[in-house]
Amino acid sequence: MTDRISNKKNITLSIIAIIVMLAAIYVLDIVIKPTSSWSNLMTCLEKGTIYALVAVSMNLLNGFTGLFSLGQAGFMLIGAYAYAIFAIAPEDRATVYQYYEGGGLIHFSLPHMLQDMMGGADAFGGTIGYYLGIILLMIFAGLITAVIAFLIGIPVLRLKSDYLAIATLGFAEIIRSFFQWEGLGPVTNGSNVLRKFASYDSSIFPVLVAGICVAFIVLLINSSYGRAFKSIRDDEIAAEAMGVNLFKHKELSFVISSFFAGVGGALLAMFQNNINAAPFTSNMTYEILLIVVIGGIGSITGSIIGAYLFVCCSEWWLRGLDAGEFLGIEADFMSPGFRKVVFAVVIMCIVLFYSRGIMGTNEFSWSGLFNFFKTLPKRIAAVPGKIKAKFSNKKHKKHTENVKEAQ
Amino acid sequence: MEFIAKWLPYILAGISVGGQFALIAIGYTMVYGILRLINFAHGDMFMIAGLVMVYMATVLPLWVSVILVLIITVVLGCTIERVAYRPLRSAPRMSIMISAIGVSYFLQNMALYITGGLTRTYPTIDWLQKNITIMGASTKMVTIITPVLTIVLVIALVFLIKRTKIGMAMRAVSRDFDTSALMGIDINRVIAVTFIIGSFLAAVGSILYFSNYTGIMPTSGSMPGLKAFVAAVFGGIGSIPGAVVGAFVIGICENIIKGLGLTTFSDAFTFVLLIVILMVKPTGLFGEKNIDKV
Amino acid sequence: MKKKIALLLALVMIFSVFAVGCGGGDEGGDYAGTVKIGVFEPASGDNGAGGKQETLGIQYANYMTPEVEINGELYKVELEIVDNESDNAKGITAASNLVSSGVSVVLGSYGSAVSIAAGEVFKEAGVPAIGVTCTNPQVTAGNDVYFRICFLDPFQGTVLANYAWENGATKAYCLSKLGDDYSVGLVNYFVQAFKALGGEVVEEQFPNQNADFTSYVANAKSNGCDVFFAPVSTEAAALIIDQAAAQDLGMPMLAGDTWDSNVITGAAQGKDVEVVVTTFYQEGGNPEFDNGIKAWMEADSKMLENNGGNTDLAAVTAMGYDAYYVALEAIKTAGSTDVADVLAAIPDTTYEGVCGQVVFGENGDAVRDTAYVKKCNTETGAWEFVAAQSIK
DSSP states (O other), X not given: OOSOOOHXXXXXXXXXXXXXXXXXXXXXXXXXXTTSTTHHHHHHHHXXXXXXXXXXXXXXXXXXXXXXXXXXXXHHHHHHHHHHXXXXXXXXHHHHTTTSGGGOSOOOOHHHHHHHHTTTTTSHHHHHHHHHHHHHHHHHHHHHHHHHXXXXXXXXXXXXXXXXXXXXXXXXXXXXXXXTXXXXXXXXXXXXXXXXXXXXXXXXXXXXXXXXXXXXXXXXXXXXXXXXXXXXXXXXXXXHHTTOOHHXXXXXXXXXXXHHHHHHHHHHHHHHSEEOSXXXXXXXXXXXXXXXXXXXXXXXXXXXXXXXXXXXXXXXXTHHHHHTEETTEEOTTOOTTHHHHHHHHHHHHHHHHOTTXXXXXXXXXXXXXXXXXXXXXXXXXXXXXXXXXXXXXXXXXXXXXXXXXXX | OHHHHHHHHHHHHHHHHHHHHHHHHHHHHHHHHHHOOOOTTHHHHHHHHHHHHHHHHHHSOHHHHHHHHHHHHHHHXXXXXXXXXXXXXXXXXXXXXXXXXXXXXXXXXXXXXXXXXXXXXXXXXXXXXOEEEETTEEEEHHHHHHHHHHHHHHHHHHHHHHHSHHHHHHHHHHHOHHHHHHTTOOHHHHHHHHHHHHHHXXXXXXXXXXXXXXXXXXXXXXXXXXXXXXXXXXXXXXXHHHHXXXXXXXXXXXXXXXXXXOGGGHHHHHHHHHHHHHHHOTTTTTOOTTOOOO | OHHHHHHHHHHHHHHHHHHHHTTSOOOXXXXXXXXEEEEEEOSSSTTHHHHHHHXXXXXXXXXXXXXXXXXTEEEEEEEEEEEOTTOXXXXXXXXXXXXXXXXXXXEEXXXXXXXXXXXXXXXXXXXXXXXXXXXXXXXXXXOTTEEEOSOOXXXXXXXXXXXXXXXXXXXXXXXXXXXXXXXXXXXXXXXXXXXXXXXXXXXXXXXXXXXXXXXXXXXXXHTTOXXXXXXXXXXXXXXXXXXXXXXXXXXXXXXXXXXXXXXXXXXXXXXXXXXXXXXXXXXXXXXXXXXXXXXXXXXXXXXXXXXXXXXXXXHHHHHHHHHHHHHHXXXXXXXXXXXXXXXXXXXXXXXXXXXXXXXXXXXXXXXXXXXXXXXXXXXXXXXXXXXXXXXX
16 A cells, blocks of 8 residues: 555644644734625634534544533533633723622733733733733633533433433533522623623634644543543443443543533633623534534544534525525525525434434544545546446335335 | 412412423423433424414414314424434434434524514414403413313323223333334334324414413424423323423422522523432332333 | 545535625626625514514615715615624624625614624724614723614613603512613613612513513512513513513503514503503604605515514614614715725714704714603504603
């Protein structure tokens, strides 16, 4: 086999690809103005990246550990709030917490504080301090989420399959109403919007953060822990017999997944520039679950591709379906909401007929990619023949069935 | 007396909404009992039944629409089972649940498209929406009709399950899917009947529910659906009386909580109840012991 | 598997080519060019009905005046309408979509929460936005690109509190929706004003997607309140009115501008309830506009459907109509379609609309000192004028 590539070459290729990608994003971020028609690309890139991170974290749980959890939206909510609450500049607090005396209970913002300590808004050191604050706060958001997940996990992870699903769904709803509670108002601003918190300036930031997080998850999955997770997914009893501590590993997977969901929530808060508890419903979890399914349950690459496809389709490419004009076709039935119907039909088809999703359980590899392009012309040439074969096959099948029935 | 005057409106509302949840919960509990599937789309079917009524009533007389709503919902329920669940019968349980979530997503978006995202007002069924006064508390007729109708339907259903051949088949399938297939029971027929009954009751529930709360949004079904499912778990999944009792408990408790001024937590309460029951007595109030849940 | 990737890549390419391709529009006929006005309104979700009515006013204005003269050259005015789904999160992407389509100015949104959320997007892009009926002060506060042509909640809340107090109410039941800046804000200002007058209040909130208002109505009754103040979205309002009638509420229901809609009159018709609202515009205030838009709606079944099936005018429709002309004035003054020029021109723009004069003052808010109080006639299902209120 000539197209097998050595490990060293693999790493070099990956590094080059990452640098090129980051450079491309950096350039695009500068070149594309919000008012240009290409700014959709940046919106989808950022949102897609965040969804990719959350989808990968969900995949770790659902696809690699076999725990069917539907609590992702709740954990994102915790992360988003934990970040936002501590990142609002003190001078803005009175406007944000407008219904509470004295601008709420908390009166500092970590990013702004570090910015001032390291030289103020205009200095280079100040910028570093600002981003350092953001990063520290994101880790904090992840940790808080992980701690809460740990506590929830103790009772919940004893349950199996659909009972686990419904219990985590229930916890997500409880978390949501807890954050909307007036009693916590001076901290969480009640059910009202939190905004004016520190946020990133460049699209490269979420890409970097999500990239590092996904890389960590990949390393985890390829470690001995990852193998233990997979063994639990494949056969719990066998795993236990082999000496895998079921509860410990389930809890570990649950906590790590929640940590990244929390970080994802913090990123989402920054992307939206405002956050409130209302949209974090079970529907949000379902959307993320559908992304995982589209990409392939048990494939990190799949979740990432799925997230970008999902976000681009729903926020950009299919918008024409709502406006009444799509790919040059104009029709009356394309009124608001049609986009979502088309989308739902596509998703149903994937669930029913392509249950392996885009990637199945495969992952991206350079040799796979090269192989793909190398054999592409051959395979395209083979397509008509294959279709023919399929048809005759079907006929044949029908025929044999008929014969069987007749007998 | 003053105590009754204060709390009666809440209890009446609780009984009424409890009865409506009960009708949905039966669909959940029966499907789960047989297929081990949380039919996430059940709540959305309940919403679709409401929408069908809205559009039917604009062109047809009311009584015709009511009958048509029942028929269309039953057909829809069977179609969903046939298209989205039957092909996945041998697939892992996660796939079939994802399929259910997909159906729910589809139905909601379809409703969004058809209604244009606007709340539709349910047609007035005079007899159900007439105002009556009970011990000084004014309410709608439907408040009284609901629990009565619910109990009548449940008795009929229990009779069907205990005394008829198809009922026996259903019990057998819910006890052991594979063995009953080997014994010559037509599994697909039993499942179809289950979905017919579930959809029929959901349609009845939707007529009662939306006569009381007259606005229908695409998401109107999801919360009642989830609550009805919790009711089914609370009563012991697979048990019909359990689902009914659970639904009434949830309906009444929720309204009392609102009456205490803790309105933010009225939805959360349902889920707290769910988690407590899963921790303490996973088989629910009337559940059978031998089901593999935990 | 690889086939699928191939298909995927092909799709991605097709879509991106398409996305770029539809960027440029054809510039038709005698016009020197087109100028785009963005309409950032909800067409679905909680505020869908109201958003559609506001959009109607803008569409009618565009129908009446589809062109604008800039520096002696005639430009065609095109509306770019997006649905923000009454959702803060989805509103953000809808707003950036609007910004990227090259609009000169944005109108909207119905519902303060989405306006506040999307304000950042417009601010970052430097695209001027004119709020039509979003009354929460936070929409324009601290945002240089957001302007507004309606009155504000502190004003409206005070007017409502005064009205309740003058009509003998001493204890008010206030209901708002969790996470909804419009109702929470208005209730907050109402409570402040009502307490200042010496009144008592009971405050409650209901969660998203709540349909069961039985207990809230019962709570108002059992707390012995004299007035039911619920400035919530029309969707919830219809359900509340229905429950209030069923439980024999026995006190007037009071609300702000959102309730001035045929959804409310439709819900209240034939029921034993008393509904009073404050609003921007009194139907009949400008017969020419009233008759014109009614004829226009009747001619187009789709528009009639968007207005809820009949031609009863909502105040937000009239406001939308005015907003369009304010935007045109600003573009004329700017003498350019560039966002920065339009932004600079808006503060000095004045316009005499059907809802009164628009002059921008502090924070980019229009100077308004009158609200109309209307009462629903439950027999005919029409609004009846009560008073024009202002505060000294």
